[in-house]
Amino acid sequence: MTDGPMTDGLTTGVPTTGVPILRFEDVNRDFTTPGGWFARRRVLRAVNAVTLDVPAGRVTGVVGESGCGKSTLARLALGLIKPTDGRVSFEGEDLATARRARLRQLRARMQMVFQDPYSSIDPRMTIGDAVLEPFVVQGIRLTGAARAAKAEALLGMVGLDPSLARNHPHHLSGGQKQRVGIARALALEPRLVVLDEPTASLDVSIQAQIVALLEALKARLDLTYLFISHDLALVRYFCDRIVVMYLGAVVEILPSPAAPIRHPYTRALLDSAFVPDPTRRQTLARATGEIPSAFDLPPGCVYAPRCPLADETCRRIRPQLDRSAHPVACHHPLDRAGAGS
Amino acid sequence: MALLEVEGLTIGIGRFTPVQEIGFSLDRGAVLGLVGESGSGKSLTAMALMGLLPLIRGEVRAGSIVFDGVELANRPAELHRRLRGRRIALVTQNPMTSLDPIRTVGTQIDEVSRLHGGLDGRAAKARSLDLMEAMRIPRAAVVHGQYPHQLSGGMKQRIVIAMALAGDPDLLVADEPTTALDVTVQAQIVRLMVDLVKARGLALVLITHDMGVVAQACDRVVVLYAGRIAEAGPVESIFAAPHHPYTRALIGCIPVEGQARGTLIGIPGQVPGLTDYPAHCRFAPRCPAASARCRAEAPAPATIGASRVACFHPLGRGA
DSSP: OOOOOOOOOSOOOOOTSEEEEEEEEEEEEEEEEEEOSSSOOEEEEEEEEEEEEEEEESSSEEEEETTTSHHHHHHTTTTTSSSSSEEEEETTTTTTOOOHHHHHHHHTTEEEOOTTTTTSSSSOOOOHHHHHHHHTTTTTOOHHHHHHHHHHHHHHHOOOOGGGSSOOOOOOHHHHHHHHHHHHHHHTTEEEEEEEEETTOOOOOHHHHHHHHHHHHHHHTOEEEEEEESSHHHHHHHOOOEEETTTTTEEOOOETTTTTOOHHHHHHHHHHSSOOTTTTTOOOOOSSSOOOOTTSOOOOOOOOOGOOOOOOHHHHHHOOOOOOOOOOOOOOOOOOOOOOO | OOOEEEEEEEEEETTEEEEEEEEEEETTTTTEEEETTTTTTTHHHHHHOOOOOOOOTTEEEEEEEEEEEOOTOOHHHHHHHHHHHTEEEEOOOGGTTSSSSSSSSHHHHHHHHHHHHHHHHHHHHHHHHHHHHHHHOOHHHHTTOOGGGGHHHHHHHHHHHHHHHHHHOOEEESTTTTHHHHOHHHHHHHHHHHHHHHHHTTEEEEEOOOOOHHHHHOOOEEEEETTEEEEEEHHHHHHHHSSSSSHHHHHSSOOEEEEEETTTOOOOSOOGGGGGOOOOOOGGOOOOOOTTTTTTTTTOEEEEEEEOOOOOOSSSSSS
């Protein structure tokens, strides 16, 4: 992994593939519940000591279940919320200290596609206006002819009929709405696109279409993706590198989708996938219990209460992510646990 | 005779016919998967089994639903009321549609045993605790006294299933019971339901959009497309050799281990809306194998091996 920021922003051009475009350095993010007459204020650490590079031109996957902090991570990545501690930087610039105008400039280069295409598009706008909304936000004025041409080009790029530009989004199916969401995210030609569960609310046949579209667009436009999902099978198909999160912490970073799994939680996620093969039925064993509340984190390893390998050390001392090429935060990683397990 | 025999089931809502000529049968101890994308008619079929179509002004226009020798189609609401909860139970996607937020989950399970089993308070509670343990709810005695908002989504769904089992039903209808839950919890609950069905000799109709769930849980599967059966048969043969192009495409939508980049394609286009069902094969507009005949007439189901397939050009049938 390369050290140090390589570029300083908008004018120096495109960083080369593999260089980190987005960095998280020891980032914490807390949320506080409002206290009241009967409730005391409680602090929830949604993201806990996350250090992570997102290399340019690659697909970095973040996988985990509810409460793992993946959506908070997405919002931190775009500077939509600020870290409680630590630093999030995009192309070398700290998003927390950037001035508002500068942040807006930077945001043109990093965009987000949301899970729910139904609520992320204003139903009163025409599809053409929705796709061109980022230009309005950035204060970029387009002439009538340029507007029409741009809207049509963007819709064509995501496989929609350009003549839809004059229609309203309620005519669209879920898959078509998500294509509009992608077209809008790409309108300003960003470098980084954060994909927050972009296919979770779609039918499987449409999910596969959207993933195929994202793959094609990435190759064509040299994009960097941060792909957030609960679906490890999908992430292993789509991503170059996979960050596994559990209750706010990174527990493992798979350097490649085929890398042998080291963390028991990643193993449980994989064993829980519904493999479309009736000759390979899973048994009711591996993943036990449910995710505890993020308010009452255990002192040791956050996964210990559910982990089949947990011992006294795990319950007392929180494991840190090691500094290897395949980092894992575990006292008993699977590759060291011996042949038996 | 099978516990449940559905034949030629056709459901109408106003001037539309969202479900046409669906048939299947189900024995005790077996799990049948009804699989399809949104708009395939799988949830309407579930509502027909539960006698709930009148709620959405729907009706069974043709065909029959015979449950344990009794015809259910278009019978008085009173008959369905007697069966629901006691002999046929429903588990829905969102557990909060089945739970009362202001009463403890335990009293809600107890109530089912008291209502349908005639148990007194103490016996009902003991039975609830047994069922909660069968659903692998830890510290069942404590959870019994908790309110729904104190429980995770997975725990709530376990409670709902325990409630469904409390009436000691013969048939369980589960409509996407794990879709809203976390991945690791989904796997546990699906497995648990299947094991309970086998152990207690229940029959389960499992409605899902996920061929992975079908492969992991079901004995037989009915693949629906736009309100009609595309293919039906035993799970092993459907996955080993799907005959309908839609079945094959649906299985192919799930990425498998080691699958190469760029090979996940999906199915082009989308499921037609109720208002524009084609008169010919409904899958033809999305089908890679569609011919002029497919765009002219609708295929009738035919037997291929162990499966029933509605396709003019079924796959894997010689050259």
